[in-house]
Amino acid sequence: MGLGKAKIRINGADCGLEAILLGVTTSIGGFLFGYDTGQISGMQIFQDFVNRFAQGPQGNKAFDDIILSLVVSLMSIGTLIGALSGAYTADWWGRRKSLTFGVGMFIIGNIIQITAMNSWVHMMMGRFVAGLGVGNLSVGVPMYQSECCPREIRGAVVASYQLLITIGILISNLINYGVRNIEESSASWRIVIGLGIAFSLPLGIGVLFLPESPRWLAGRGRWDAARISMARLRGLKADPHNPLVEDDFQEMHSTIIQQANVGTGTWWECFAGSDKPRVLYRTMLGCAIHFLQQWTGVNYFFYYGANIFQSAGIDDPILIQLVLGAVNVVTTFPGLYIIERVGRRIPLIIGACWQAIWLLIFAAVGIARPPDQYESSGILMIVAACMFIASFAMTWGPFAWVVIGETFPLRTRAKQASLATASNWLGNFMISFLTPFADSGIGYGFGFVFFGTNAAAAIIVYFFLYETKNLALEQVDIMYSQRELKPWQSSKWSPEGYLDRNTRDPAYWDPRRGSAIDEPVDHEKVYRKDS
Numbered sequence: 001m002g003l004g005k006a007k008i009r010i011n012g013a014d015c016g017l018e019a020i021l022l023g024v025t026t027s028i029g030g031f032l033f034g035y036d037t038g039q040i041s042g043m044q045i046f047q048d049f050v051n052r053f054a055q056g057p058q059g060n061k062a063f064d065d066i067i068l069s070l071v072v073s074l075m076s077i078g079t080l081i082g083a084l085s086g087a088y089t090a091d092w093w094g095r096r097k098s099l100t101f102g103v104g105m106f107i108i109g110n111i112i113q114i115t116a117m118n119s120w121v122h123m124m125m126g127r128f129v130a131g132l133g134v135g136n137l138s139v140g141v142p143m144y145q146s147e148c149c150p151r152e153i154r155g156a157v158v159a160s161y162q163l164l165i166t167i168g169i170l171i172s173n174l175i176n177y178g179v180r181n182i183e184e185s186s187a188s189w190r191i192v193i194g195l196g197i198a199f200s201l202p203l204g205i206g207v208l209f210l211p212e213s214p215r216w217l218a219g220r221g222r223w224d225a226a227r228i229s230m231a232r233l234r235g236l237k238a239d240p241h242n243p244l245v246e247d248d249f250q251e252m253h254s255t256i257i258q259q260a261n262v263g264t265g266t267w268w269e270c271f272a273g274s275d276k277p278r279v280l281y282r283t284m285l286g287c288a289i290h291f292l293q294q295w296t297g298v299n300y301f302f303y304y305g306a307n308i309f310q311s312a313g314i315d316d317p318i319l320i321q322l323v324l325g326a327v328n329v330v331t332t333f334p335g336l337y338i339i340e341r342v343g344r345r346i347p348l349i350i351g352a353c354w355q356a357i358w359l360l361i362f363a364a365v366g367i368a369r370p371p372d373q374y375e376s377s378g379i380l381m382i383v384a385a386c387m388f389i390a391s392f393a394m395t396w397g398p399f400a401w402v403v404i405g406e407t408f409p410l411r412t413r414a415k416q417a418s419l420a421t422a423s424n425w426l427g428n429f430m431i432s433f434l435t436p437f438a439d440s441g442i443g444y445g446f447g448f449v450f451f452g453t454n455a456a457a458a459i460i461v462y463f464f465l466y467e468t469k470n471l472a473l474e475q476v477d478i479m480y481s482q483r484e485l486k487p488w489q490s491s492k493w494s495p496e497g498y499l500d501r502n503t504r505d506p507a508y509w510d511p512r513r514g515s516a517i518d519e520p521v522d523h524e525k526v527y528r529k530d531s
Helices: 015-025 029-042 047-053 066-094 097-115 120-148 151-182 187-209 214-219 221-232 241-260 278-295 298-311 317-330 334-341 345-368 374-395 395-407 411-441 443-464 473-480 487-492 508-514
Strands: 007-010 013-016 498-499
Touching: 013 015, 013 029, 013 221, 013 443, 015 120, 015 151, 015 187, 015 241, 015 374, 029 047, 029 066, 029 097, 029 120, 029 151, 029 187, 029 298, 047 187, 066 097, 066 214, 066 411, 097 120, 097 187, 120 151, 120 395, 151 317, 151 395, 214 221, 214 241, 214 374, 214 411, 221 241, 241 473, 278 298, 278 395, 278 411, 278 508, 298 317, 298 374, 317 374, 317 508, 334 345, 334 374, 334 473, 345 374, 345 395, 345 443, 345 487, 345 498, 374 395, 395 411, 395 487, 411 443, 443 487
Parallel strands: none
Antiparallel strands: 007 013
């Protein structure tokens, strides 16, 4: 039996093993994101790394704030550019080939870093190029997963992208911890960077053997290929006209035809108010969610945690980073359950409030009782950091990626996802660039800033984000077009032809099954390369 014919039953519906394999393989993109995030925190305090790239006389070298900021943060500028360009590569070449391209850029960037000798600019540019690849993947992976996976597992699969980010951070922390005993040798940091190349290969090669996105194929007018792809993802390759496949196909078909009739999405449409269902609203919402995901403060700990805890008098800061990374991984698993059982809105609101509380404690304790003077303060601050990261891993970490995978209409999905992901990387850049200066200026008071941004995130989710649990992507588009529907009421909304979000109405769907799809689609109208 081929993989396209193998299936298991999840949440009452057949899901193909290829859909699950797709989720596992593509989530390696998240692993690369996390691995690169975690590796720089430990590398920047390795003795050989400092001797080669820091400033000052030999034997007393230390990074200037501005140079450390650039070495760490320029990768985020690369990822921002990669995220914006990902809209083009995903549309031009298809979702799979675009991901392979992103892996190629990541590998080139890592090679540049490994070959750096004594120039911090050389290292910085390697991180920039690697960032181009990671940015491309950060757009392509959630979009590809959302367009391919059956709705019964879509939330968990896209959330697994964040799970792999956390595992990537943990693995890089483990490797940093393992090589810290040879920190006076260049092998310490070259091994860490080089292993990233090996970790990227299963994604770059494996994705080419998976089904292409049925939505991308349909947008190209390749309806037969789209049906086969959809059948494979349900484990029904041998029965592409199965009622389950047929219902999914009919929903997708009708929406794409409607979108084709009103033209092709452009960059301008992402920002222009129009008669289309809240495109500008959703662009701004996606950008806000992803910008605030970074400004929760998570990478304050993952980029600079080793430095922060070292300055707090902790004897082994890399070990503390390892603990934070382990908490990050373990607490992501409940998030995969919560997202399918509870939904998106409530966990995001509760998570932001919980994070705000612990960051307030972290900042207040750090200022009132400096940890380098009071050992108990250091312990409490580590606990606060762990509680903050536990909440982030269960809510804002995975859920933000699910939101951009589900929220946007097909015609502008790639462009809006790129804008939202670029906002994520803009926030990432700001955190990574500003933290050394904030640490030197306001110190632990930076936590008060993150308290405010988390409170703002909770408010924005409550008033603007719609609940998309158990809805097909086309149904999400319809829901956002309901002008009278308020976000805080959206969890009760069900699409036409459904008794509730989990139950189709047979009286509605039976007459629609089995009809031949012979309506021609104007390829240039549905999809333009110059859009």
